[in-house]
Amino acid sequence: MKARFLIPLVIFLVLVVFLAIGLTRDPRDVPSVLINKEAPVISLPSLYDESQIVSSETMKGRVWLVNVWGTWCPECWREHDFLMYLKNEGVPIVGIDWRDDSDDAKKMLAQQGNPFIAVGIDPESKAVMDWGVYGAPETFLIDKKGFIRWKHTGGLNAELWRNELKPLMAQLEAE
Amino acid sequence: MIPELGHIALILALCMALVQSIIPLVGAHKGIASWVAVAKPAAQANLLFMVIAYGCLTYSFLVHDFSVSYVAHNSNTALPTLYLISGVWGAHEGSLLFWALTLSLWTGAVTVFSRSVPDVMVARVVGVMGLVTVGFLLFMLLTSNPFERLINVPAEGRELNPLLQDPGLAIHPPMLYMGYVGFSVAFAFAIAAMLGGRLDAAWARWSRPWTNVAWVFLTLGIALGSWWAYYELGWGGWWFWDPVENASFMPWIVGTALMHSLAVTEKRGAFKAWTVLLAIFAFSLSLLGTFLVRSGVLTSVHAFATDPSRGVFILIFLGTVIGGSLLLYSWRAAQIKSTVKFDIVSRETGLLLNNVILVVTACSVLLGTLYPLILDALGAGKISVGPPYFNSVFVPLTVPLAFLVGIGALMRWKQDDGQKLFKRLIPHFVISVALGLIAPAVFAPTYSLGAALGVGLATWIILTSTQWLLDRNTAGRGLLQTIRNTPRGGWGMLFGHAGIAIFIIGVSLTSIYSVEKDVRLEPGQDYELGGYVFHFQGVENFRGPNYVGAKGTINISKDGEHVVTVSPEKRNYSTGMPMTEAGIDAGLTRDLFVALGEPLGDDGAWAVRLYHKPFVRWIWLGCIFMSLGGLLAASDRRYFKLARKTRLAENESTVGAA
């Protein structure tokens, strides 16, 4: 058997290995490039009073979360109860209400509770694009110096909180 | 009851496929004639059961049996009958059933049309195809049963994806599948030849017409898909280098190489190992395409709803079929002794060069398609590989190929006189270059070297092909007689190559000279584009069978004369998915294309997209010519007249001796 006739088989087997690894990956899960970079400045009109500005400046020196949501996003409704839980745990969350109807948003927060310390509205995806967000909900963790340290796409839940977010936040608080 | 019948038929088809593969293969190996004889009836029985199964699913669609999960998910009572029938292959499970049915159809065709092939060979071919059938039926029965019942029967089904509710797309998948699966015949012939240890010119002759027919289906399938995307998606584009498009394009490229390589193997007995490898590649890429579409490893606008267990199954299947055949190849190919000689200037070299370029092109498309996946698997980040990459790789590779088309056909087998060939080609070359350089200056609004290249290459192919025909006019016969004496195979080549010329014109002129404009138009307003005046009359609402729509009216005129009125539509199906039906005035030298966007404000103004696309039809016209060429070549009488062939062979040998 001459070696050169084995070349196609070898190439194919390598390909199969990659395809097999590919099966375990989600091609839609794009990691954020902003991790460990300085968080973009948020400066959005407040949901409750559009003449007021919700700004990330006021959060300097704190460990806090940014949550991108909208009433049109079913996963955000599912996530909402857990955000309320986080609020009760004392986690400061700034909300970005993305491309939403402000009345709907206010109604939702009135009915389901408001987990946010401030909510900015982003009807034209300005902040959303700054933060490299492509779906909702997405949550970012920002440290005291204003750097993004962690990001999650999709709804938050107790497991994530227990395993990732809570220990990381404790560590950042200590920094 | 009927769905269960279909399910049982599917299981019986699997049993038959097992019989069809194991007994004939063992029989052929051990030389047991009665076992070999099982091949044909078993394959036909398998086909029968597949037809029954397929009929049952179609029936369930027609009677709106929403207790069948697949029917409930992909149809409803408001759906027109045509889309009930095409809905059968509209989603994963049903299209898989269709795939398997197609495979059985091809196998059935092999049992009927290969009387000239020795029984042992047929038995092996049918056996190999049976093995593939077993794989697909197992896949269907284990992971994607189309006959699965719902416990809570819904009163009404869901909407079939509105994109599929279009006559063009209704027949696009069957064509494509016929092509994909058709390559299994060439594959099976190659494997059978390797199993039998008879890798001679004979297998090439047997598989040539099959390869051609499969290639024709694939060509038409791809062309239909492209045409559909053009008029239905409302983007005015005709090719997007989407992974799934690539998945159909790669087998096409390799299939094209295979057709040419088979010619050398049949006529000259050369490139035997290479041709076998191409046959394996063509079918492997078809299977790989299936994997890519259904496993969810790549994101694509076409991807079916995916499920990891399906991906694992197809990958194992893929590994077994392709890995097994490549292993067999590595063993058998080493034993092939090629004694065929040819000179550097010869048609063999030309065809080899053709094969090299085509295969390199296919490899590049594969590389671009899989590269994001490979990088991700290595943890090296996410990237996107899209049209900018493919265009910049594809064009430089295919321009020399188009140039070669002209020379290749004129070269003689075995050995040609380079200088004589050169002298014959010079006038054609000069005319092509001149015409290419002049045409854009005379006819086009702006000068473009790309257009010059396109026109030049097309002229070159047409001229040299004509030369080929004239060269046949040697023995002092009249032109008419020459035309009559040219075999269908020759006409096939001429049409195929002419198709390429037409295609090149279409692609180059459309991509260079198309103009597009998104404008806001109020009723009564005009917009001028590409020399045409588009007069927007307004939009009216109407109600379709299962959608509500808005229809615009646009009068198009040129130099003050009315040309045509087009009515682009915008439809909202019950799923809430908006669809655009572009208003297109098709023409041989240009298409005028209008798509409706959204209403802007309350005064009846709409956002409208206008296109002027010169020569865009030539893209599909070229594909039609190519398909015609493939059909002509496949219908060459020598493939079918065994008796006469044998007699002739005897004559020839006596002539040779004398």
Place this chain on the structure above:
Amino acid sequence: MRRLLLSLLLCLPLLANATIEAYQFDDPVKEARYKKLIEELRCLVCQNQNLADSNAELAQDMRSLTYDMVKRGASEEEVVTYMVDRYGDFVMYRPPLRSSTYLLWAGPFIILVSAVVVLINIIRRKSREAVPEISADDIAKAEQLLNQNKDDQQTKDSDK
């Protein structure tokens, strides 16, 4: 119309009908730049579409941002850098040239060169083999082959 579901990872591919925006440009160069950019930037929420072909809302906003930037005089590179800084290389359909993509860009060239090398070897071997053997036997064989080529013609003739 109600807002289209943009639930994460379930976001529906909004295949059909790109939203048509009647953007106005004062400069055809900028218009061409804008068109090229929206052709080559990827819509992140879609299955596999560029910004130009998508009507997802994020894509609309990204187009509008691109339009604003281009209108203000941003170069192609500036817009691309802006997007890549936020969304990563994934947002570009034209993969950047860097160590991880060398093989992608050079690949076709490498394959072509190695294929041509193999091809030249084969042809040289084949033609060298032929040199010492122009025997009577060979000529007879060639003749037979020529006849074979004509056989379609003969078939045709024999039909008459």
